[in-house]
Amino acid sequence: MPYGYNGKILRVNLSTKEVKVEEHDDYFYRTYMGGAVLGAYYLLREMKLGVDPFDPEALIVFAPSILTGTPAPGFSRHSVVCKSPLTQAIADSQAGGFWGPELKFAGYDAIVVKGKASEPVYLWISDGEAQIREASHLWGKTTGETQTSLREELRDDKIRVLAIGVAGEKLVRFACILNECKHANGRLGMGAVMGSKNLKAIAVRGHDKIKMQDKDTVIKWAKWFSQNFMDNPSNAGLHDLGTGEGLMVLNKDGQLPTRNFQTGFFEGAEGISAETMHRTIFQKGEGCYACPVKCKRVVGADKPYQIDPFYGGPEYETLAALGSDCGVSDLVSVAKANELCNKYGLDTISTGATIAFAMECYENGIIAKEDTKGIQLNFGNADAMVKMVEQIAKREGMGDILAEGTKRAAERFGKGAEKFAIQVKGEEMGMHDGRVKGMVGFGYAVSPIGADHVVVEHDTDFDFNAPDIFVEQMKSLGLLKRCKTTGMDYQKLRMFRYLQFHFSFMDSLCLCVLAFAPVRTFTMAHLVAIASAVTGWEMSLWEIMKLGERRINMFRAFNIREGFTPDDDWLPQRIFEPIKTGPREGARYDPDELKTMRKLYYKIMNWDPETSIPTKAKLIDLDLPWIIDELEKVGKSVR
Numbered sequence: 001m002p003y004g005y006n007g008k009i010l011r012v013n014l015s016t017k018e019v020k021v022e023e024h025d026d027y028f029y030r031t032y033m034g035g036a037v038l039g040a041y042y043l044l045r046e047m048k049l050g051v052d053p054f055d056p057e058a059l060i061v062f063a064p065s066i067l068t069g070t071p072a073p074g075f076s077r078h079s080v081v082c083k084s085p086l087t088q089a090i091a092d093s094q095a096g097g098f099w100g101p102e103l104k105f106a107g108y109d110a111i112v113v114k115g116k117a118s119e120p121v122y123l124w125i126s127d128g129e130a131q132i133r134e135a136s137h138l139w140g141k142t143t144g145e146t147q148t149s150l151r152e153e154l155r156d157d158k159i160r161v162l163a164i165g166v167a168g169e170k171l172v173r174f175a176c177i178l179n180e181c182k183h184a185n186g187r188l189g190m191g192a193v194m195g196s197k198n199l200k201a202i203a204v205r206g207h208d209k210i211k212m213q214d215k216d217t218v219i220k221w222a223k224w225f226s227q228n229f230m231d232n233p234s235n236a237g238l239h240d241l242g243t244g245e246g247l248m249v250l251n252k253d254g255q256l257p258t259r260n261f262q263t264g265f266f267e268g269a270e271g272i273s274a275e276t277m278h279r280t281i282f283q284k285g286e287g288c289y290a291c292p293v294k295c296k297r298v299v300g301a302d303k304p305y306q307i308d309p310f311y312g313g314p315e316y317e318t319l320a321a322l323g324s325d326c327g328v329s330d331l332v333s334v335a336k337a338n339e340l341c342n343k344y345g346l347d348t349i350s351t352g353a354t355i356a357f358a359m360e361c362y363e364n365g366i367i368a369k370e371d372t373k374g375i376q377l378n379f380g381n382a383d384a385m386v387k388m389v390e391q392i393a394k395r396e397g398m399g400d401i402l403a404e405g406t407k408r409a410a411e412r413f414g415k416g417a418e419k420f421a422i423q424v425k426g427e428e429m430g431m432h433d434g435r436v437k438g439m440v441g442f443g444y445a446v447s448p449i450g451a452d453h454v455v456v457e458h459d460t461d462f463d464f465n466a467p468d469i470f471v472e473q474m475k476s477l478g479l480l481k482r483c484k485t486t487g488m489d490y491q492k493l494r495m496f497r498y499l500q501f502h503f504s505f506m507d508s509l510c511l512c513v514l515a516f517a518p519v520r521t522f523t524m525a526h527l528v529a530i531a532s533a534v535t536g537w538e539m540s541l542w543e544i545m546k547l548g549e550r551r552i553n554m555f556r557a558f559n560i561r562e563g564f565t566p567d568d569d570w571l572p573q574r575i576f577e578p579i580k581t582g583p584r585e586g587a588r589y590d591p592d593e594l595k596t597m598r599k600l601y602y603k604i605m606n607w608d609p610e611t612s613i614p615t616k617a618k619l620i621d622l623d624l625p626w627i628i629d630e631l632e633k634v635g636k637s638v639r
């Protein structure tokens with residue numbers, strides 16, 4: 001009898017309206033485990049080379065993991081995996097909330113969707129039964145209206161709804177997917193892939209709890225977490241102020257992305273800080289399934305904009321992307337933009353970064369008032385920023401070009417606009433400056449999914465000012481020394497590799513990085529104990545780290561197959577230029593160092609140092625020999 005997983009994966013073909021159940025054995029679940037790795041398995045096996053993300057033949061996989069839905073904090077997430085319309089590379093994006101656990105309670109470990117419905121549809125999954133249902137009445141609706149309408153229609157207000165908004169329907173390349181209207185599979189355009197399939201929503205309801213081999217142990221550690229998380233400095237801060245707790249610290253240190261990464265010090269930072277939020281528009285903290293940290297914010301306001309608390313509140317990345325990066329210091333405007341992003345289904349990071357890019361183009365005469373239909377798109381114009389969010393979601397006016405993302409918009413604008421596009425592989429950079437945090441910058445360059453800030457734990461957590469507990473908790477990975485913050489060296493390269501595997505297994509087991517070591521409450525030992533108690537397998541940190549390495553190699557193999565090369569593992573020009581002002585004035589990423597470290601990275605990953613193709617030996621080591629055939633079939637030489 002399996003523990004942790006149901007043994008059932010739902011296969012849906014929207015073109016043929018076929019719904020069937022696929023079953024796998026214990027070997028499959030112990031090798032791929034869920035989330036990003038499970039999604040990559042289906043993409044590599046079944047998606048043909050060169051298929052466009054919007055082609056009906058493209059796959060999109062919704063996957064929690066073998067541990068999702070267990071009653072321990074931080075086990076609530078699910079991944080969505082597809083080929084990204086923003087980057088044309090493999091993409092995975094995780095969301096917290098309640099949807100992943102509910103899918104498990106409804107009897108499924110994942111949903112693999114392909115095809116395109118002839119009319120808008122939604123999926124309804126209830127206690128093992130799955131149906132494709134007509135959704136014309138939902139098309140054009142906000143995520144909130146969609147959720148409300150489905151709960152009324154299905155007569156159950158406990159149904160968990162994952163939905164796209166108008167941005168996904170209009171194929172905005174960074175449209176996202178929301179559950180509970182505030183938990184987002186935010187990055188890389190998953191919402192547009194759903195939109196291209198005419199799939200508006202997936203509603204789930206289940207009454208079976210997860211079967212665990214040793215439930216008492218899991219409950220014991222869940223209780224321990226609840227009693228102790230406030231002793232951890234990071235979790236206490238997240239509980240009290242949310243993810244925005246570090247914004248003022250970053251600003252003081254000169255690393256808060258400001259005016260499209262021109263500088264790292266924002267004179268208006270106080271206005272958009274978590275402390276200001278708490279004094280003014282904050283209503284309450286909320287969390288994900290079984291988590292007492294409750295790091296999510298709920299905000300409300302009447303003036304100058306009405307903010308609907310139903311859509312949550314801005315997190316750090318949103319405060320920076322739609323705030324400092326656009327030069328906007330008015331919190332209510334940022335909160336309004338956040339609400340619109342959640343209503344329409346837009347990634348707040350790419351939305352803010354794209355508007356910041358357009359603002360710099362505007363200030364440098366690359367686009368003019370005639371192009372923006374009279375909107376003065378200067379940095380600091382909060383009203384213009386909010387208007388642009390609306391226009392991007394609906395693909396109106398200038399928003400139609402910006403909806404393509406900064407890389408494509410820069411190509412369209414010409415006149416040197418590409419130097420203002422702060423992106424890697426087409427994905428807009430997360431709101432952390434690689435010129436200050438060397439491992440984060442390196443991660444932006446070599447990550448298979450693009451410039452994502454959640455591919456490695458950040459340098460500042462282990463530098464010479466970091467709390468002792470973070471450095472202590474890292475030691476079980478064999479990482480024993482603190483590091484410098486900026487740049488890379490041999491020690492940091494080794495550290496990057498291990499911490500990248502760590503973040504990679506988090507995305508594969510669908511764990512929340514805000515609940516686990518090295519920086520947060522649960523230690524590596526807790527993870528191993530809980531994973532073993534849930535599954536009944538005698539698991540080890542070695543096995544779990546190998547899962548993380550497996551994900552990185554599968555993702556690399558997918559991209560290699562699609563034609564990506566080491567040239568794509570690079571940073572935008574701005575990161576090689578010195579920060580203009582503030583405490584970090586002059587800091588820059590050295591391109592020669594990047595080139596050297598990149599080659600060394602390929603070598604320690606056991607990839608071909610010239611092509612970055614995983615070697616035969618590495619693929620065999622990771623129990624992925626079938627990928628050798630997949631690559632050789634399309635003419636890639638695996639040595």
Ligand code: SF4
Pocket residue numbers: 073074075076096097286287288291292293294295296512513514515
């Ligand atoms: S720490 Fe925050 S994001 Fe993570 S599971 Fe808890 S409430 Fe959700």
